[in-house]
Structures are given as C-alpha cells and as structure tokens.
Amino acid sequence: MQQVKVWDLPLRLFHWLLVGAVIGALVTVKLGGNAMLWHGRFGLAVLVLLGFRLAWGVLGSTHARFHTFFPTPGRLLAYLRGSWQGLGHNPLGALSVFALIGLFGFQALSGLVASDDIAFSGPLIRAVPSDFSSLMSSWHRRTEEALYLLVGLHVLAIAVYRLRGDNLLGPMLHGRKSLAPGQAAEPARGGGWLALLLALGFAALVWWLASGSWIPAPAPAPSIPAF
Template identity: 55%
Template sequence: MRKVRVWDLPTRLFHWLLAILVVAAYVTAQIGGSLIEWHGRVGIAITGLLAFRLVWGVIGSTYARFADFVPGPAHLWAHLRGHWSGLGHNPLGALSVLALLGVMLYQAVTGLFSNDEIAFSGPLRALVSSETSDWLSGLHRQNYWAIIVLVGLHVSAVLFYALFKKDNLLRPMVTGMKEVDEADAQPAQGGGALAFAIALAITAAVLYFATGSFIEPPPPPPPAAW
C-alpha cells in the first residue's frame, strides 16, 4: 500500500465550505425573520462556490476534472458488477456529485430572483417581473426537498462505504491522500497557481453579477411638498 495524492486543496475546501454553507442556508431559512437576510448572503456565497467548482472541473487537477470522473455507460456497468477500479469518484459517486451540483446550482439561481412576499428580495429581483419572481420563489422552495434527499443519499453512501466496505471516503477529502495498492496509480496533476487564479477571477465576475452590483439603484423619491 502507498499513499497517492488524489484531492487538491481547492477541491477539499470547496467540499467542506459547501457543506457548512448548506447547513447555514437550511438553518437561516427555517428560523426566518431577520435571519432571512443572512440566508440571502449564504446563497450568494454558495453561488460563488459553485461557479468556482464548475471552472475547477475544467482546469483543476486530474481527479477534480469532470472529464476524469463523469462516467460513461461502460464504467457505470463495470462498477455495478464490481469490476471498476480507479481513483477519485467511482461512477455512482460521480453521478451523486453531478446531481448535487445540479440541484444546488438550480437552488442558487432561483434564489437570486426570489422574494419572501414580506421584506426580502433576491439581488436580481429587479430584473424580472413580480409574477416571474413569485414563480421562481416557488421553485426555490420546492427544490428544498430534492436537496434534502440527495444530501441524505450522499451521507448514507459515505457511511455505507465506511461501515461495510471499510473504505473511509472522508479521510482523503481531509488530507488529500488515499492509500492504494495499484502499482500504476498516478497522483493528481495540474490545477496549479495559474489555474487557481483563473478560477478565482471567473468566480469574482460571477459574484459581481450575482450580487446585482451592476443594477442602477432606483432614483430617490421626490421631496415632499410643503
């Protein structure tokens, strides 16, 4: 057995920061009240994280790239028969990651245009009509259940691998290293400083848009007549 570098630091930070922010979004949404403003801030932070991960999935290190772990039918069938071997996400785990990224991106985008029918409005609410905002708000609330189900399946899979297959999936996501017995297993390559800088720059551009910073504020109301 030898240790091989699998997960780079940006991928690990993304994973744990997203987990923390999803919990924070859930808590602030359930409590509501004055915390709904924090719910919106957390949603913007999640939007930035997702933007970073999408870019990193193209220019990051080996096992963080979508091209490496998005499974084809042959890989999925081999995994179901117990014949798949490799580093990074296994084919079923890859499908879980893609599903979670999809529903979280859906939740983040709908939240940017949503409102709570009281005092809160998403940062891009002014770009759509009231009817569209209400519709997107409804989709945002309904998607909550999809997130709960997928997160539950994700956690259950991690526990299953730890308890029944004796494969701790959390340790590599903390240390970045995985013990393997394949002599030809290659450590992750790429995802250096330049790729990280490009991902951060694109993330900053997405956050600029997501916060509505480009939207002109409404003119002040006319002074009251005496």
C-alpha cells in the same frame, strides 16, 4: 499501503466551505425573520463556490476535472460489473456529485430572484418580471425537500462505504488515498497557481453578477412640494 495524492487543496477547501454554506443556508431559512438576511448571504456563497467548482472542473488537477469522472454509460456498467478502476469519484459517486451541483445551483440561482414578500428579496429581483420572480420563489421552496433527500443519500452512501472499508472522508481531509497492494495509479497532477487564479477570477465574476451591484439603482420617488 502506498499513499497517493488524489484531491488537491483547492478542491478540499471548496468541499468543506460548501458544506458550511449549505448548512448555514438551511439553518437560517428555518430561523426566518432577521436570519433571512444571512440566508441570502449563505446562498450567494454557495453560488460563488459552485462557480469556482465549475472552473476548477476544467482547470484543476487530474481527479478534479469533470471529464475524468463523468458517469458515462460505459463507466457505470463497468462499475456495476466490478471492473471499474480509478482513484477519484466512482461512477455512482459522480452521479451524486453532478446531482448535488445541479440542485445547489438551481436553489442558489432561483434564490437570486425569489421573495417571501416579508423578510427577503433576492439581489436580482429588480432585473426580472414579477411573474418570473413568483415562479422561481415557488420552485425555490418546492425543491427544498429534494435537497434534503439528496444530501441525506450522500451522507448515507459515505456511511455505507465506510462500513465496507472504503473511507471517503479521510481523503477529502488530507487529500491522499491508500492503494491496495499491486494497484497502480498516478497521483493527481495539474491545477497550479495560474489555474487557481483563473478559477478564483471566475468565482469573483459570479459574485459580481449575482450580487446585483451592476443593476442601476431605482429612481428616487418624486418629492412632494411643501405648501
């Protein structure tokens, strides 16, 4: 069968780094205590990676660009009818991708201003009112179960497609996809060095904004005169 390039290297690296960062964040939050410091670091890594993905969804190669796989009603209907043709994410897979990006993004953003009042405070907590921090802390905890559900459905879908003979993991490792005899498709194009530098620059900007290094340090407490 003919092999065609579908996923570029930056996209594949993003995918597996995101898997590692999410697993790290989930493990450390369960450990609690001093591990919460790493929970915050993993959460920041998730946000930076998502920043890169947002930029790469505009600047990347063919099948990495959001407009090529956005799940429009027409594409969803065609897929359900069995008439959809494509190399990248199918319309149902695209729904999963956008749902995961949205939920991971919300978890990471809310974590920036969250606090457990014991071992963790987000890097931007000093930039928001305490009521807003409390609200985001509550929602950060509440949406954790939704994250497990979406990730579980994502893994289940990969397993189901594998049983049907469609290996989704292989292309995300080596970047190539096999075409059925007679199936015509163009390989992924675009996403060169300039696009990569711009996407990395945007990710660096996200890190700077999310790290809170731009927030002025609090004024030192007044000293108590010695008598």
